[in-house]
Structures are given as structure tokens and as C-alpha cells.
Amino acid sequence: MSITGKKIAFIGAGNMAEALINGLLSSKIVSAKQITAFDVNTRRLNWLKDEYKINISASNTKLIEKSDVVILAVKPQILSEVLEKKNKIINDKLVISIAAGISTQKIESYLSKKTPVIRVMPNMPAVVCRGATAICRGKVATKTHAALALDIFRSVGYAILVEEKLMDMITAVSGSGPAYVFYLMEAMIKSAIDGGLPKYKAINLVAETVRGAGELVIRGQELPGKLRKRVTSPGGTTEAAIKIFDANKVNFTFLTAISAAEERSKELSN
Template sequence: MRIGIIGAGVMGSSIVKRLLEKGVARADEVFVSDIDFGKLEKLWKETGARTFRDNSLVAKEAEVLIICVKPQQMAEALASLKHSITPNHLVISIAAGVRIGAIERGLKEGTRVIRAMPNQACLIGLSATAFSLGRNATEEDRSKAEMIFSSFGRAFLVKEEMLDAVTGLSGSGPAYAYAVIDAMAEGGVEAGLPRETAIALAAQTLLGAATMVLETNRSPDELAKLVATPGGTTEAGMRVLEEGGFRNLLVRAVVRATERSKEISSLFIEM
């Protein structure tokens, strides 16, 4: 698969590395553009991918284009690609808040578009990536997208109207998890643990709990009840969380982040 990456920032560079590591494409099949020569040179040295300063040159080489620029840079990126797009191209955008309709309007009529929302764990191959198909995207496009997204985590096909909720949950979710790890570690320190040990224990505990949910097919509530022996330590700790409104705070955080995603999306309806 010949894949072009528009934008060699943190996400774009991480995607290149995962595509190569997982064998989705060879180095001579990956083409990257960016205005920052330093980023391109670094990525070329690390991966061997072909690099360009001109987005249109990447479009001429690739069949799949993944746009990895900031939302405010999308209009310029689309304009630079528009005249190089052919019916053979599939365009994938990971720009937060920029809807499929706006992307389609910025390119040639009939362009096949997919919009995706990965998260920070893309950097280590553990992203939760939700994606939606544009009106011209095909089943073959869906299969290509799933192959690409699976190279850096798990892929979930959703309706586009759900992507704001995805942003509020899994897009912003790593920050919520870091806050939980930090708070748990702080409790460990207050209880007498060295900070480094407390952080490692908290992080490994969340990793283990997440893996239990994914691999046992049991609900989080069911698994929590298996840990919380009546009258035991876990029950005592859980009671404190309930009294402090822990669950409700996380629900509110996801809902508010979703609302903010909708607000941001409204700014990019027309570009």
C-alpha cells in the first residue's frame, strides 16, 4: 500500500513508524510532507520514508493520504492537495473537529474521505481509534483504513455524529487516566511508599484492570465487585470514592469534553 502522510508532527511521525513496524507498507511506499525540514530529516533518518516539502508531490506518489495537521491548518492542506487528487485516492483525516462534509467540499467532487479520531497511545501502538466513512468511501476503503488503524491500536467504525463523544471519551481519556494514576500514586506516597514505586504500581494497576475488561468480557462493575470483599479494604476505599462523587465527576468530564468538541467542530463547518 502506497501511503502519504501530510504532517510530520508527533502523530504523523508515530503513524509512519507503526505502519513500517507492522508491515502495512515498506519504507519506499511511505511518503511524508511537512514545512519543517528538521522534522523531515529526522524522520527520514529514523525510518527511511521518502520526504517532501510539497504536499502535492506526496499526492502524486501515494494512493492513501493521511492528513495529520492541526484543524486550523486543514483549509491550507486541502487547497494544496485538491488539484492532485484523483479518483484513485483515499483521503483520511485525523484533524480533530473537522467534519467529513467540510473535507469533501475542500477537495474534488467524489473524493473518497474517511475521518478518524485516534488518541495519544498511538505513540506506543495502543490507540483507540474510531473512524467514520464519507459518502463516497467504499468497503475496500474501510478495509484499508482498518488495516492502517490496527497498526497502532484498535479500530472502531462509528457514525460520524458519534465522533464528538469519541473525542470526549477516548480522545481526551488518556488525560483522565493520568489524573487517576497521579492521584492514586499520591495516596500511595501519603501511605508511605516512595513516589517512583507508587507511580509504577498505580500505572501497572490501571493497565492490568484495563486488560481484564478487554480480555475477560466481563463488565467493569462485575470485576470491581469481585475485588471488593464485604468489609474489606477495597470496599472501604470505594466508599470514599462514592462519597466524593468520583464516578459522577468522570461522567461530567466526558460529557463536557464532548460538548466542547461540538463547539470546536462548528468552527470548521465551512473552511
């Protein structure tokens, strides 16, 4: 199932939907005329139309009827309402859901047994085409359906196919992960400002440090642990900081926090 020529419907036109629209158009794997969006916020919808030259619809019923792929980009708490109202017309489409914590089994329960469902866990950096996304297949979704979904989400960054049983862990690690990085950055920026550095310089210095560190890992030079040891000279400034981290069990705190996020994801799924 190639995305070429497919008509894509977005139900919901928030930040993640916009990120995907921008990524799809920037990568040129689809044209603007293949994309149609619906949202209850008409001002937002009209802005997307003007910005990206996509189609918009005042009715999600008509939108779904004319589409091949339906991307559910609504909040988890209203997903069931959308599916209950539109289950009869959505049944012959490929359904891709980015609603956090909603299993393929739950989505499938509203649809016919033949409807292919893909569940996706993207993250915030997708809005700058640096996202990290995991996708999984429902019962009847094929490898071909998964390949199409991967094409879509690789337009906004890195995307992988996983088993659904891993999605709660992935939600905790990469879905929530940007917040952990921002949390660390907040402390680094505050330290720099408290030390006398102007705010904008502190922000840029820390942001570039994080980006550079990530790039070193992505390029596969060495694992993070080895890279950390390379920076940490015996008796040096970095070692002094790492000793404080270790004394305060920062590593353990991170592991505990991520575990709590995973458990919360499981609770929301149920």
C-alpha cells in the same frame, strides 16, 4: 482496495504520524519505500527519514501527486489552508484525516464530489501501538476504503468503524480518555508517595495496576462493574475507598465531565 503496493503520503509529521509510520512498518503491511512524509519542520522530517528509512519530500504538492493515500496529520486549525491550496491535486486520492473535530462534510467541501474521505479519531496510546481508534466514512468513501483505513490504524492498536454522528462522543470517551486515566493515576501516585513509597516505585506500581485492570477487561472475563465488586470485599479497604467515591459523586462527575467534552467537540466541529 488493498494497502499492498499503495503509496502513502503523510502531510504533517508529528507524534501521531510517527506512531502510524512505526506501526505500519512494524506490522510489515507496507515497506518504508511506500511511505513519504512532508512537514514544515525539516529537522523533524530528516529525523524521521533517518529513524525509519522512509522517503521525505520538500514539496507537499509533489508528494500528493505521487501518492494513492493522503493522510492529513496536521493541526485542525491549518487543515483548511492545506485543502484550499491542494484541492486540485488531491481529488483522485483516498483522503484520511486525523484532525480532531473536522467533519467529513467540511473536508469534502474543499474537494471534488468523487473524492473519498475517511475521518479518524485516534488517541495518544497509538504511539506505543496500544491506541483505540474510531473511523467513519464520508459520502463517497466505500466499505473498501474503510477497510484500508482500518488496516492502517489496527497497526497501532484497536480500531472500529462507526457512524459519524458518534464521533463527538467517541472524541470525549476515547480521544480524551487517556487524560482521564492519567488524572486518576496522578492522584494514586501522589497518595503512594505521600505514604512513603519512592517516586519511581509508586509510578510503576500504579501504571502496572492500570495496565492489569485494562487487560482483565480486554480478555473479557467480566464487565468492569463485576470486576470492581470482586475486588471490593464487605468491610474491607476497597469498600472504604469506594464509599468515599460514592459520597463525592465521582461517577456523576465523570459522566458530567465526559458530556462537557462531547459538547466542546460539537462546538469545535461547527
